[in-house]
Amino acid sequence: MATASPTTLPSGKTWLGHPRGLFLLFFVEMWERFSFYGMRALLIFYLTQHFLFSDRDAAHSYGAYMSLIYISPLMGGYLADRYLGQRKAVLFGGIVIAAGHIILGLEADGSADAMGLGLFWSGLATVIVGTGFLKASVSAMVGQLYPRDDMRRDPAYTIFYMGINVGATIGPLICGYLGQRWGWHWGFGAASVGMIAGVIGFLLCKPLLQGKGEPPDPARLAERVGGVISREWLVYLSSLLAILLCWLLIQQHAVVGWMLAGASVLMVLYILWEAFGRMERIGRDRMLAALFLLFINPLFWGLYEQTGSSLSLFTARYTDRNILGFDVPASMFQSVNAAYILIFGPIFAALWIALAKRGREPSTPAKFGLALILVGAGFLILVAGTGAPGTLTPILFIFLLYLCHTLGELCLSPVGLSAMSKLAPSRMIGLIMGIWFLAMALGEYVAGMIAGATGGADGAASRDAVLSVYGDIGWWSIGIGIFVIAVAPFVKRLMHAGELSGEEGAEAEAQRDSFAIADRVEDKPA
Template identity: 30%
Template sequence: MQLEPETNIKNAVQNADGTAFIGHPKGLGFIVFTEAWERFSFYGMQALLVLYMATHLFLPEHSGNVAGFGAFQSFLESIFGPMSTQALASQTFGIYVGLVYFSPVIGGYLGDRFIGQHAAVMIGAMLMAIGHFLMAFEVSFLVALLFLIAGSGFLKGNLAAQVGQLYEASDQRRDAGYTIYNFSINVGAAIAPLVCGTLGELYGWHYGFGIAGIGMLVGLAIYVAGSRHLPKSKITSETIAARKLKKEDFAPIFVILIMLAITSLYWTAQAQVWNVYPLWIKDEVNRLIFGFEVPVTWFQSLDFMFVLAAAPLVLWFWRRQNKLGNEPQDSIKIAIGCLIFGLAFMMLVIGEMTSSDAGIHMFWPFIFHCICGTGFLYIGPVAMSFISRVAPASVNSMMIGSYYLAIFIGGFGSGWLGQLYETMAPQWFWLIHGGIVSSGAVLIVLLKPFMDKMARAE
């Protein structure tokens, strides 16, 4: 099975600078730093979003400033029924996250078939920069979300696909390349809440959103500077004809869709960390340290910091397993990650059960994020590498874009579940999420023989 489009382009890039960036092609370095700044802007805005909506923008005294808000609220309540401010904010966030991670499927298709991955990334970065700056104004809030959704669609799948195109199909550095790529995501995401979140939460929402826009422009500048080191696919009638699906391509696509459905259970739980979780931190956790109240957004930074801390250890552990001949297959790694993440939610349950009059001790969300970081490493980069390897060449970017379909489903799921937060005890709310993500491991064990037979890739 051919796994990558434009082999001649890859060979040119590979031979020119095959080990120029920590043992990887030079182009990976530019992609990594582009992605780090893009994630800085994205997660900087996202760290503020639910807090901004639930405690400021959607309150009656401010919501009238938002163009189209009345029609938007009426539309949502016609589907979900009357909602409190918190429920409306959670549902809006769920829809936004869902669409942000659905749009890369469309953007990936356009990159594969019409404009090429390079042009798609450029368009996406510019749209996202506009969206971030529009977030600084209350009146353009809903329009800003639309720009961010469209920009993410063009950028995410096509940028991730370019990582795979830097390597030959047989190059064993591919998994490490995607792990470095995901490492850059978490660097940007870890710094973002500390900078954008602190400015927005303590000094003014619009300062936080404005800094996020500047970060996106920096990412775009880095991408442009490294253009000559990146694979560029020229779309012609011949390449489109060569990329038609073959009969044998449908089985691996079906396997990818099964894996996406399973990983959406993980993303349903993970998306809640961006959704209701900040409100829970604000209301339930004692955030005082020697008289200083820790900003809510800093806790989201912990989520990514622990990924960075755990990554070298997890990579070392996998290399050791590989040398011993017992490194798990990708699907088993993902199952392990689901169990680890389910365990993390038990820390929130225990925190609720041991709460005092002063609130929940910060130890529990701290250990929660510590465990989450390891769980992500067994799921996020592994699933992306799995799709890159299994997906047919004709729809490689689109299928890598489909990785985000799992987050699309998870985003909508977290939005729907977020409405339950005000109606049940928090420990039950978090226990439900732990059960959802843990069920992914059970499904993988049950379906693995079938998936292995269909994919013939592991």
């Protein structure tokens, strides 16, 4: 009697044909993103309005914070893989994140003196460390619920990333409204409630995980180091000490920049050494193609991530935010991007497959060029829609800017992850994915520098100064995007995609890109 294949037969109790643990992880990630994006929507306003930072200083602090957010999952993922296992890492990370938001909520009702600012940095540093543990592990646990050859595996990630974008949509709406209408502590407090809800749900529904994500060596994890403390608690306490390091780094914007620059140079040199010293021609060509795409990554995110800094301030000061008689708080508009992803993600997924079937799908580097053109066009549309001095910009142009930026993200974000996995040799996949997120962290730092440049000589932004910067970066982005499209055929040859060519191969590549299309890249750590 033949047995059913694991690719077609669900194991255990399921919901909608998927393990119930998937929806637990959906729930946890939705609330984590709710708390993260809800807090981020308030961050630039809190710095400029509560602590009275100049626009430039606030943008630099914002950039340093976001850079560290992207770097932290590298260490958190390593500790989860080697010691804790993903389940303990998600639980620990969620608790630490919730504690960070509680600290922010408590401080928000206090003074804006040096002591209050120090406590604020402590809250952000705590969120950074917690995010490193949770974000590095929760995505991995989704894959652990399925056999490697299970055909439900890729659709499961699409369901999971819908949770990401649901949380990213409602977080700024709720936390932004409460923070800017009722008081800062209400907004930050709502963010903490979201993460606490995720932690409680994760604790109560642990059996749904079917024993996945447990420590690789429980006996070793329980061993006492020096006869004093278990290795598990040593990991926890050491990680909490990392909060102090993050607390220092957030306040040293230049130090974070030098760290990122140094790490980036080392990674580029290492890739070149691997390509020319240890690989044959095809492998070398692919690594050079990967390096080309990696260079584009921080350029795109440096422009795109104006969302949480200079664009938020521009929306607050220079746009007509009255919608149906309601003066919408500027922080709430940070939900627009995630809402667009929920709408257009499935459309792009179907588009790539349809174009591939007809042999007309753009190559990966051409998609990167298109992404740069779209993000640049978004800024130029905003500049064109801004009227004479003293008039408010219609909010329509903010929606159009975010539309262009979201379409650009869908051309680059999931496609870039897919490209890295295809170009890297099997022994370097983890490293290359880590470098991809390092490049994103560098992009966040660049975003802070660009936002800081809108502040002018005295650090305070005027409308003309902001529009001048937006016009410049818009045209530069379009110009670089056109160049990337022009050289795309050459880069495509370096990728040796011909080995996967033909209708079947092209469609397979389009499907791999589309499976992750609902992903926001910052939410998929290596």
